[in-house]
Amino acid sequence: MDVHASEKEQIEQLRKWWKENGTSLVTGVLLGLSVLLGVKAWFGYQDSQAANASNLYAQMMAELSSQQNEQVRSHANDIIGNYSGTGYAPLAALALARLAVDEADPASAQIQLEWALDHADSDEIRHLARLRLVRVLIDQKDWTGAAARLAEAGDAGAYRYLYDELRGDLALAQGDAAAARAAYKAALEAMPPQSPASGFLTTKYENVALAGGEDDSQ
Incomplete structure (x- = not known):
């Protein structure tokens, strides 16, 4: 058997295969590398965004505590x-809503709270x-x-008593004392034991109950 001839045939076959498939192979490798590098760059960008937002948020909260409203x-x-x-954007909107409420601007507060609700993570x-938002409304x-x-809240889990309290506030504002009393009772029953708000x-x-002339034992 001619070993050299066999080797030449293998080399020729390899050259032929490379000619037919080499470009697509290189393209595939480069594409894979570009995707990998792109993913790494994206996560790096996301980390950078989160870090910058975190620093700004820390500054904002310090300013909020010292009532530097314009800086906030x-x-x-x-x-x-x-x-x-980032997750800091909805929190920033909540801070703006707080300023708006303090400045008696409920319309602006509503806008910020709706944005925070839509973008919360x-x-x-x-x-x-x-x-x-319900309180502002x-x-x-x-x-x-x-x-x-309020209807959007569903069962609400640990927040149920807070929603029930607002249901009571809404009913009372509309002059429905019986519905308000029932909602407040539900809130008290759902409230965690020894809550400071109890x-x-x-x-x-x-x-x-007194305003409605109802017996509290009912």
Whole structure:
């Protein structure tokens, strides 16, 4: 057997295969590398965005505690405008809503709370935004809007008593003392034991019972 001839045939076959498949192979490898590098770059970008947003949020909270409202507003808008994909953006919107409420601007508060609700990345933030939004809607006498937002809550788990309390507030604002009393009672029953809010909620419940002329033992 001619070994050299066999080797030449193998080399020729390899050259032929490379000519036919080499370009696609290189393209595939390069494409795979580009995807890998792209994924790494994306995660690096995401980490950078989150770090920047975190720093701004820390500054904003320090300013909020010292009532530097203009700085709070500036940093919050920066977070929402440039880092809307991070979990800090909904929190910044909540801060802006708080400023708006303090400044007696419920319309602006509603806008920020709706944005926070739509962009929240956790159930906790969604519940917090919705609860505050319902309060703002009740204050604006938007009964229909408040009822609709309350209906979105579903069972609400650990937040149930807070929603029940707001249902009571809404009913009371509409002059329905019986519904308010029932909602406050449900809130008290769902409230965690020894909650610091129990005293205030109990007072609400008892006041409605007295105003409605109903026996509290019912």
